[in-house]
Amino acid sequence: MNPPKHPRAPHAQGKILLAINPAASFGRSSGVGDRAAAYFRAAGRAVVVLEADDYEALEALVREALSAGPGMDALVVAGGDGMVHLGVNALAGLQVPLGIIPTGTGNDVARLLGLPLNSPAEACQRILDALVTGGRRIDVGRVRADGRTTHFAGVLSAGFDAAVNERANSWRWPRGKSRYNLAMLRELGSFRRTEYTVVADDVRWNQRALLISVANGQSIGGGMRITPDALPDDGWLDLFVVKPLSRLKFLSIFPKVFAGKHTGRPEVEIRRVRTVRLEAAGVVAYADGERVAPLPVDIDLLPLALRVLA
Numbered sequence: 644m645n646p647p648k649h650p651r652a653p654h655a656q657g658k659i660l661l662a663i664n665p666a667a668s669f670g671r672s673s674g675v676g677d678r679a680a681a682y683f684r685a686a687g688r689a690v691v692v693l694e695a696d697d698y699e700a701l702e703a704l705v706r707e708a709l710s711a712g713p714g715m716d717a718l719v720v721a722g723g724d725g726m727v728h729l730g731v732n733a734l735a736g737l738q739v740p741l742g743i744i745p746t747g748t749g750n751d752v753a754r755l756l757g758l759p760l761n762s763p764a765e766a767c768q769r770i771l772d773a774l775v776t777g778g779r780r781i782d783v784g785r786v787r788a789d790g791r792t793t794h795f796a797g798v799l800s801a802g803f804d805a806a807v808n809e810r811a812n813s814w815r816w817p818r819g820k821s822r823y824n825l826a827m828l829r830e831l832g833s834f835r836r837t838e839y840t841v842v843a844d845d846v847r848w849n850q851r852a853l854l855i856s857v858a859n860g861q862s863i864g865g866g867m868r869i870t871p872d873a874l875p876d877d878g879w880l881d882l883f884v885v886k887p888l889s890r891l892k893f894l895s896i897f898p899k900v901f902a903g904k905h906t907g908r909p910e911v912e913i914r915r916v917r918t919v920r921l922e923a924a925g926v927v928a929y930a931d932g933e934r935v936a937p938l939p940v941d942i943d944l945l946p947l948a949l950r951v952l953a
Contacts, residue, residue, distance in 0.1 A: 841921075
């Protein structure tokens with residue numbers, strides 16, 4: 644990773660907190676965090692590197708660093724959607740912006756924001772440029788469940804896709820996107836439709852479905868564009884429902900999802916909402932690919948609550 648061509652001399656600048664997930668992409672991006680730190684320092688920025696052996700320990704380090712007081716210009720996360728999820732939750736209620744260096748498997752939030760997925764140097768430069776221009780503000784999803792509150796930037800899943808996440812997260816092989824796709828095929832063989840109770844904007848109904856997602860973003864699983872028209876700054880959540888269908892029909896529709904060409908199917912329903920409550924037995928909700936809680940969950944939106952360096 645080459646240093647920036649035009650380093651900027653520091654002028655009343657604070658620190659960049661750089662949180663690194665050493666397990667991102669199963670070690671294939673090992674060293675990206677250190678190179679990112681060097682890139683920022685070459686640009687005249689002070690950097691505090693935060694590393695830990697597991698997600699929970701890193702989360703605690705980030706919160707401790709943010710609580711140390713003013714003087715933090717940004718929290719930058721190096722990793723995938725799980726690291727973005729960590730950053731979004733650490734910054735809830737704060738004015739510190741979030742920078743993203745995508746080095747994970749899915750990178751759906753980075754894809755949503757138009758960030759470079761395969762060039763850490765370009766991602767670093769985008770962060771430096773956005774620190775000057777101010778970046779952009781996006782909405783943040785808020786989930787209440789089990790007496791706690793969680794935030795997300797991309798998509799909350801509650802159904803087949805969440806079960807796929809549960810299965811995929813238990814595997815160490817294969818690596819990359821193929822792990823999610825293989826987990827999906829394995830899960831498809833045993834998954835049964837779910838009986839949901841849905842309350843959206845105070846309208847209540849019972850819904851049989853293969854899956855239900857609540858989206859602030861557009862994609863899951865590394866580019867499956869389930870809600871291709873969703874925008875992260877429009878003040879709306881997109882409620883995505885796939886009604887029960889045969890395995891054969893599911894497999895015929897699945898390839899269309901990557902291009903967002905599935906939305907006209909009669910089995911697919913998308914509606915824009917402000918608030919959602921999902922109830923179902925035996926279903927666990929995932930947000931940004933991270934486990935949140937078993938249903939029921941209550942979801943709403945915090946408009947333009949997060950500044951991202953994109």
